[in-house]
Amino acid sequence: MDDCARFGLALSAAAAVGLVNAVLALRWALHFREGFGWDGGPAQFNWHPVLMVTGFVSLQGMAIIVYRLPWTWNWSKLTMKFIHAGLNLLAFIFAVISLVAVFDFHNTAAIPNMYSLHSWVGLAAVILYCLQLVLGLGMYLIPITPVSWRAMFMPLHVYSGLFIFASVIATALMGITEKLIFGLKDPKYKDSPPEAIFVNFLGVLMVVFGALILWIATRKSWKRPSDQILHSLHTDRGGEANTIISPTLSQLSDRVDAEARGDIRKRSSTSGDLDPDN
Template sequence: MHNDYPYEYEICADMDQIGESTEHRNLEGFNILFYVTEAIGGLLILLVIIWTAHFKGGFAWTSDPDLEFNWHPLLMTVGLVFLYANGMLIYRSQRTVRKRRLKLIHGGIMIFTVLLTVIALVAVFDSHNLKTPPIPNMYSLHSWVGLTTIILFCCQWLAGLVSFLYPMIQPSLRAAYLPVHVYFGTAAFIGTIASCLMGLTEKAFFSIRNPSYDKFPAEGVLVNTIGLTLIIFGGLTVYLVSQARYKRFPQPEDDVLLTGRSK
């Protein structure tokens, strides 16, 4: 029996090496794609800042409805695009962090996204209602898709909060809900990108007058560039989230939730 122990240790060591090599092989290309995605996301925010601050006159609150509107595209880009994407990627970009902490970070990012989204919605409704004469609300496809996406996002956040952080939920139920959470989370993110593209086009048609949008003014070129950057950022994010080979490997402590219980 004594001679069996070294053999068992060798098997365990070999299994650890196989697991490490498999994870390393699965992660090939992840880091470079992730950092490229982050750089494009940073560029996207910078382009929106240039557009709203330089071409649209900057920011204000209710004292100037036109300038109050500018908070809407900026905060939506920061919150419901960039932070949302990072919230989805946190489990893959921070794979060495304990899952309990990742859950809290993920939830925190999402609730901050909700906060920015609410402020952005207040800004756009104020900018319509305080205008002289007032601008109608919720008539465009952009507003319909956008509000639907926000409702889906908030439902996702609440369902995830209960399913993954409430300690009394059975692990089997968590496991069953996880693919649903991932699918609708990705669907809401795609809806966000689509809504942003619609909003950019709508704003460009309504506000670029002199020279007109079809004359390729600098603002129009910038708006189109923002749209292309949105598509690239969204495409890379969905790719990184959807690739099974980039999935975080389970760790022994993953089953221990907030109560300290395991399966």
């Protein structure tokens, strides 16, 4: 069960670090900053980092790996698509609210908008994320979309999702550094006050979270098998669906790969849902 143990360890670490990131962002706003408000002041700005870290980093990361959870492999692919899309949609809503908060704060305080590299890369990431969400919904949740289109678009969908996620973390790191440079006056950021150390630690944990998510998402042996292979495994085991994931993930992956090579050669392009999973 070595591969199962490694997956469980990686998943547990990612979930724990993602939760800690959200808690630390909340702690930053409540303890070191002015809390929360919606009056155009600094308390309104605080919604921006908290919602971005919670939604655009932690939620998006978990949405990326939701297909990889072995105990969901008995669930229908359509169910998993709705969960994946729902988490991404929630992350996007958080991002939009955080953008409204920061633009409103800037306008009230007469601070120019879109002047920093953080704002340029951040807005580009949000726009790309919106396009990714719309195209993903159109391709994989509308039944009339041709299967060939789904299969052709999937590599781009996977790559762009990982690229946007990495870009969001890079943008968040730029953002918290920019906030510390402008927000810390006495003592200054360069003097390493407690707030600076606290937020730097948050930044390190975001990098760790990103590394864990990308590791889980790119391991081929942890990929969800196709529905056809899962059905074959289910039938071979006499209907004991709950035992599908009892072997190690690597053993299941080896069998999946072997059966998939033969199955793909026999299967016509119109049978079943051929789009790969994340």
